[in-house]
Amino acid sequence: MSKADVFRALHHHRAPGDPLVLPGPWDAASARVFAEAGFPALATPSAGVAACLGYEDGQVPADEMFAAVARIVRAVDVPVSADVEGGYGIAPKELVERLLEVGAVGCNLEDSEGGVLKDPRVHADWLAQVREAAGDRLFVNARVDTFARGVADPEAAIERAALYVAAGADCVYPIGAPPEVLPLLRAGIQGPINVVAVPGQGPSPAELGARGATRITFGPGLQRRATRALREIAAGLRP
Template sequence: MSAAATLRALHHGPRLPLVLPGPWDAAAARVFADAGFPALATPSAGIAAALGHEDGRTPPAEMFAAIARIVRAVDVPVTADVEAGYGLSARELVGRLLDAGAAGCNLEDSDHAAGALRDAEEQAAWLAEVRAEAGDALVINARIDTYLRGVEGERETAETVRRGLLYAAAGADCVYPILAPPALLSALAAAIGRPVNALAVPGGPDPEELGALGAARITFGGGLQRAAMATLAEVAERLRGGRPAEG
């Protein structure tokens, strides 16, 4: 099986939810792969921080280079968060993802220049172009930012379902209603008819609980990179205080 076929099958396997740790560099990727995770999902925020950029400000060339290093470091499929596609055409985006060795991609429907949601029909048309260019070579995770951006009239759930159906029809393998209330995950999955990705956040339900609530796939955004940096900060404090760092 190809990496994309393997990743796609994991969304429907017997061991759900599919937990996808987010490596921000090759070393972190090896740690997660060695721990036995069957696939990984790069976080744009974590990579941005590792490269010294603000979230959303990583130059595309640096992002794709980082993805390629992560893919080369492990023997499991890697899906890549490429934000809103960096203004690339579908052909160029797919080409860069495949050149980097990615098995899938995360594409969000925020218009960052406008600070708002992109028109749903335009986003669906673009996703259809990406699917046509990629064929079966990429697993497309369509992020839906309704709960992140807010919807006029507080109709986030209805708009999430509407967008999810459009994106599914355009060829998305799964949908990612980021920050959706966990209690709604099962209903969203049923209404949209695609596996749902949930974001695990500190203080929220853990991956097992999110799976029980209806999520088929769990990601962490930049959370794991931030947790690692918090641990490193503790090590730095011990060093500064003259105490030996553990290990």
């Protein structure tokens, strides 16, 4: 079984309250920490990697992002999925080839650009091209940005999710969805659902799983928490 197959299998047949928890490494060292802690797979956050590379989120050149993902993949034995934002304007076939070259088993793909939601049918067609190029070699996590872009109606997310699942997405990611709407999203969306948890705040991963989340990621939350801890250490070093 390939790593991509292993990663895909981790998303299925999960009991309520037992979601797949995927920490987000931002470099090779953090990836090793998470792998050594026993997590079965990892998922890079674009914002966390950007901070590590000295960029604002969304400003990392594609070559640098792929190189960063390659270093993370090389550092661990567990499957690694990569957040490659909106695909950097790369054609679907080349995007898939580059992800496979760096050893990623999956990818996050956003449906907004410059803060504006994309036409969902156009985006679904693009996702279908990614799916066709990837076959079963990549797990495609289609991000749904409605909540993040100020569209509070869950039905808008459900409608986009349906288009993306029909296009071949393995999972949908309604980023920013309030925890209280997760049962409604679960009822209306086919297949796995990715939900963000905030370390130390809000519902726990288990609670989010009980509300309908299949998998839990943390965005840049873990990297930012580590940075805060480092600031405290640094402050203690001053005479």
